[in-house]
Amino acid sequence: MAFVKPDPASKPKLKAPPGSVDTHMHMYGPVDKYPLAPTRTNDPPMAMVADYRKVLDWIGVDRAVVVQPSHYGKDNSCTMDAVKELGLDKARAVVVVDDKATDAELAALTRQGARGIRFHMLPGGVLPWELLPVMAPRVHEHGWNVQVQCNGHLLPEKEAMLKAVPGPVVIDHVGRFMDPVPVDHAAFKTLLRLLDTGKVWVKCSAPYESSKTGGPAFADVTPLAQAIIRHAPERMLWASNWPHPGRDPGYSDAAMLDLLLDWAPDDKTRRLMLVDNPTNLYFS
Numbered sequence: 141m142a143f144v145k146p147d148p149a150s151k152p153k154l155k156a157p158p159g160s161v162d163t164h165m166h167m168y169g170p171v172d173k174y175p176l177a178p179t180r181t182n183d184p185p186m187a188m189v190a191d192y193r194k195v196l197d198w199i200g201v202d203r204a205v206v207v208q209p210s211h212y213g214k215d216n217s218c219t220m221d222a223v224k225e226l227g228l229d230k231a232r233a234v235v236v237v238d239d240k241a242t243d244a245e246l247a248a249l250t251r252q253g254a255r256g257i258r259f260h261m262l263p264g265g266v267l268p269w270e271l272l273p274v275m276a277p278r279v280h281e282h283g284w285n286v287q288v289q290c291n292g293h294l295l296p297e298k299e300a301m302l303k304a305v306p307g308p309v310v311i312d313h314v315g316r317f318m319d320p321v322p323v324d325h326a327a328f329k330t331l332l333r334l335l336d337t338g339k340v341w342v343k344c345s346a347p348y349e350s351s352k353t354g355g356p357a358f359a360d361v362t363p364l365a366q367a368i369i370r371h372a373p374e375r376m377l378w379a380s381n382w383p384h385p386g387r388d389p390g391y392s393d394a395a396m397l398d399l400l401l402d403w404a405p406d407d408k409t410r411r412l413m414l415v416d417n418p419t420n421l422y423f424s
Contacts, residue, residue, distance in 0.1 A: 142185055143383035143390035146198035152394040154401055156200040157411050161418035164312065164343050164379030165192065166209040167222040177213030181264040184211050185390075187383040189225045195382055199397050201414075205255070205422055207234045207287070209385060210264035214238060216249070223253040232422040234258045234287050238267060239274050243281075250282045255422050256310065261290035273301060280307040285341070285421065292317035292350075295330040308339050308421060310377070313346040314368065320350055320360035323367045335372040341421060342368050344403060344413065345379035348391060356395060357402075365403040373409045377418055 168174070168184040176183065196202065204226065208219045216235040223231040234256035235249060246254075257279045259267050267275075276286050285308035290298070292315035302309050315331050322328070334340040344365050347358035369376050378400060384390040404410045 142388065143187060143191075144392050146194045147392075147394075148198070150392065150394055152199050152397040154398050154410070156202075156397065157415050158202065159419065160201045160414040161203040161205065161377075161422065162196070162201050162380045162382070163205045163377040163418050163422070164207050164345055165204055165382040166385060167192070167206055167218050168209070168211065168383070168385075169218045169221070174212065174218040175215070176211050177215070177266070179213055179264055179266055180211040182211075182386050184209065184385045185383050189222050192222075192382065195380070195393050199380070199393050201397075203230050203418075203423070205232045205234060205379075205418070208236045208258050210260045210262075210266070211385070212236075213266045216254075220249070220252055220254070228253050236260075236267060237275070237279075238271060243278070246279065246282050250284070254282075254284065256285040256287045258287045259289070261288065261294070269298070269301070273304060276305045276307070280305075285310050287312065289313065289316060292321070292331065293327050295327050295334070299330050299334065302334060302340070303337055305339070308341060309334070310341045310343065310421070312343050313349050313381070314342065314344055314361055314365050316346075316350050317364065318350045319352055320364065323363055328364060328367075331368065332371055335368065335375065338375075341375040341377055341417070342372075343377045343379045344369065344400070345377075345396070346381040346384075347399070348384075348387065349381075355391070358399070362399075362402060365399075369404050369409060369413075373404075373412050375417060376404075376409075376413045377421070378413045
């Protein structure tokens with residue numbers, strides 16, 4: 141498995157404004173230093189800071205949120221080492237911790253750049269739903285958000301749990317409705333209700349994770365992205381999902397950025413998604 145390497149001849153059409161943030165990407169190092177979890181569902185590509193810096197230069201994005209991948213389970217070493225190498229002026233982290241983590245450990249992770257706990261509620265994830273209401277108040281004390289990736293069809297049954305989270309909730313990948321739904325579907329209306337709470341954010345990213353029509357247009361996911369961006373532009377985020385784990389070949393990060401030309405209506409909204417919103421959530 142390999143990711144698409146930067147191609148200076150195919151720079152994105154969208155010029156990212158200064159201070160732009162890629163809010164969801166992963167790092168993978170050598171297995172002798174960072175052992176893979178037995179719960180993983182595939183083997184990721186080698187994807188390290190030097191590789192990612194080339195991606196940032198290619199697409200014109202300045203900062204990043206390194207998200208703990210399911211491939212490492214609860215061992216956040218690779219993620220936190222990447223944040224350290226990138227520097228706290230450039231990077232933050234979303235990590236995976238359970239109820240065995242002490243407050244001192246959470247405080248240390250916060251100092252090192254952690255700003256969220258990840259619940260990957262799909263094959264390969266290691267935290268159960270039952271742990272979310274346990275950990276949400278604890279990490280809220282440290283200024284973290286709760287990041288959730290699940291099949292969007294589950295949102296109606298999880299709505300009350302998510303609304304009860306004391307701080308911000310970030311939902312991945314346009315809600316990741318598998319299969320995609322029309323905008324009047326009950327599960328999508330649940331997502332809109334969650335947005336109406338004022339504390340739910342959505343990453344407009346990785347449409348290939350749920351699309352049946354495929355790229356480059358992702359015609360079945362695009363209406364959903366457009367609808368949530370119209371609904372709450374002040375809490376929308378953009379992400380590359382580099383290096384697109386589980387996808388062979390990978391996807392062009394320039395093309396992922398250019399999706400905003402179709403999804404977001406104007407430069408003001410795109411600036412919110414790329415700069416102002418992620419700065420508020422991760423770097424303030």
